[in-house]
Amino acid sequence: MADSDETPHAGRNDGVPTASADASQRDDTAAAVREAIASAGVGTEDLSADLAAIDGISDVIVRDGVASVEISLPVPSQTLRDQLAMDVVAAAESVAGVESADIDFQASAADPRERIDMLPGVKNVVAVASGKGGVGKSTIAANLAVALADAGAAVGLLDADVYGPNAPTLLGLDERRPNATSDDEMVPREAYGVRTMSMEFITGEDDPIIWRGPLVDEFIKQLFGDVQWGKLDYLIVDLPPGTGDAHLSLVQHFPVAGAVIVTTPQEVAVDDAARGLVGFARHDTPVLGIVENMAGFECPDCESLHDIFGTGGADDLADQFDVPVLGRIPLEPALGSMDDDGDSGRPPGIDVPLVGRLELPRTYEERTQDNRAPPLACRTDGGAAREQLRITASRIAARLNEAAVTFRK
Numbered sequence: 001m002a003d004s005d006e007t008p009h010a011g012r013n014d015g016v017p018t019a020s021a022d023a024s025q026r027d028d029t030a031a032a033v034r035e036a037i038a039s040a041g042v043g044t045e046d047l048s049a050d051l052a053a054i055d056g057i058s059d060v061i062v063r064d065g066v067a068s069v070e071i072s073l074p075v076p077s078q079t080l081r082d083q084l085a086m087d088v089v090a091a092a093e094s095v096a097g098v099e100s101a102d103i104d105f106q107a108s109a110a111d112p113r114e115r116i117d118m119l120p121g122v123k124n125v126v127a128v129a130s131g132k133g134g135v136g137k138s139t140i141a142a143n144l145a146v147a148l149a150d151a152g153a154a155v156g157l158l159d160a161d162v163y164g165p166n167a168p169t170l171l172g173l174d175e176r177r178p179n180a181t182s183d184d185e186m187v188p189r190e191a192y193g194v195r196t197m198s199m200e201f202i203t204g205e206d207d208p209i210i211w212r213g214p215l216v217d218e219f220i221k222q223l224f225g226d227v228q229w230g231k232l233d234y235l236i237v238d239l240p241p242g243t244g245d246a247h248l249s250l251v252q253h254f255p256v257a258g259a260v261i262v263t264t265p266q267e268v269a270v271d272d273a274a275r276g277l278v279g280f281a282r283h284d285t286p287v288l289g290i291v292e293n294m295a296g297f298e299c300p301d302c303e304s305l306h307d308i309f310g311t312g313g314a315d316d317l318a319d320q321f322d323v324p325v326l327g328r329i330p331l332e333p334a335l336g337s338m339d340d341d342g343d344s345g346r347p348p349g350i351d352v353p354l355v356g357r358l359e360l361p362r363t364y365e366e367r368t369q370d371n372r373a374p375p376l377a378c379r380t381d382g383g384a385a386r387e388q389l390r391i392t393a394s395r396i397a398a399r400l401n402e403a404a405v406t407f408r409k
């Protein structure tokens with residue numbers, strides 16, 4: 001039917017715009033902004049899809065030429081925010097009627113499995129494991145925890161490496177026993193925003209314990225259940241190397257959202273990692289992917305990359321098990337025991353590359369006296385390794401959310 005003269009025309013009243021016309025104009029501009037962001041395909045490799053595809057453009061309001069865009073990220077990641085911000089602003093400002101754009105980022109970790117009574121506030125338990133000792137599993141676990149906390153998530157680190165607990169040393173915490181609540185729950189110690197619990201806090205490092213299966217099982221249950229973890233997006237669990245009692249206890253008693261396998265590029269480390277992977281799969285624990293540590297060394301003099309421990313190991317493993325390589329952390333002299341001023345002459349990870357224990361001072365006091373550095377992810381320098389740790393952390397968070405979505409279906 002053709003419009004008759006009597007038909008009220010939205011947006012016109014003798015040439016004077018009405019309030020409803022204004023509102024509809026704003027809605028049209030907001031829809032155009034949404035469309036511009038969607039059609040620009042704003043996204044990053046780490047999101048594995050663009051913002052529109054992940055329903056990430058949650059709200060757009062345009063008022064007085066200013067577009068306020070709310071973006072929902074599935075992972076708390078500063079890196080992602082930094083990568084996306086410019087593209088979102090550019091897409092919004094390309095729309096007629098938009099002079100500037102503000103972005104508000106929201107992020108939340110999905111909750112992959114039903115929570116259990118023992119861990120009511122913990123959304124994701126993430127196991128960090130390696131088939132072989134000395135590949136840098138504890139270093140990676142601690143730094144990933146710090147990187148996730150740094151990106152805004154609530155993070156705990158449970159050092160379940162009963163045979164060689166390192167987390168307190170890595171995070172610069174002394175061995176004092178944790179405080180207890182009136183309900184006799186232990187309060188985790190905190191460093192770099194990470195709530196940390198380790199066997200070392202309880203037994204002290206000079207207290208040798210012969211760890212037999214049932215004792216490990218009991219202890220792991222205690223570290224989870226008798227600790228006031230509070231609300232956490234991620235509880236990172238640093239497991240002992242291999243596939244022993246601690247792994248079994250963990251996957252049997254707790255809803256592990258996913259496991260991350262740390263390996264070096266060498267063949268023997270990769271073979272052991274494969275065994276670890278099979279162990280988790282057998283217990284229906286999703287393997288989120290592989291972190292290849294000590295993956296090449298960039299020579300500061302000639303700037304070329306030397307594959308000291310070989311190449312391709314993690315890729316082969318990833319192909320074989322159809323899981324992604326979540327990150328490749330280069331050999332980084334700043335990781336571990338070198339003094340901040342770099343003149344100790346003993347670069348870590350090179351004199352103790354694969355079999356050694358941490359060569360770090362054992363207590364906070366010693367650490368402070370010797371002016372030792374904080375974990376790499378906390379430092380402002382640290383170059384490629386630091387950046388890789390951050391990217392790896394956000395990929396892990398993204399994979400967990402994928403696992404959560406799959407689980408809900």
Ligand SMILES: Nc1ncnc2c1ncn2[C@@H]1O[C@H](COP(=O)(O)OP(=O)(O)OP(=O)(O)O)[C@@H](O)[C@H]1O
Pocket residue numbers: 130132133134135136137138139140161164166240241293294295329330331332333335336337348349350352353354356357358359385
């Ligand atoms: N990317 C890296 N670059 C340089 N050194 C590293 C790197 N990753 C780890 N290291 C060093 O390698 C040594 C072993 O690391 P770490 O203790 O984290 O390994 P692990 O696999 O947890 O060992 P364990 O079998 O004792 O549990 C440490 O001295 C650590 O500082």
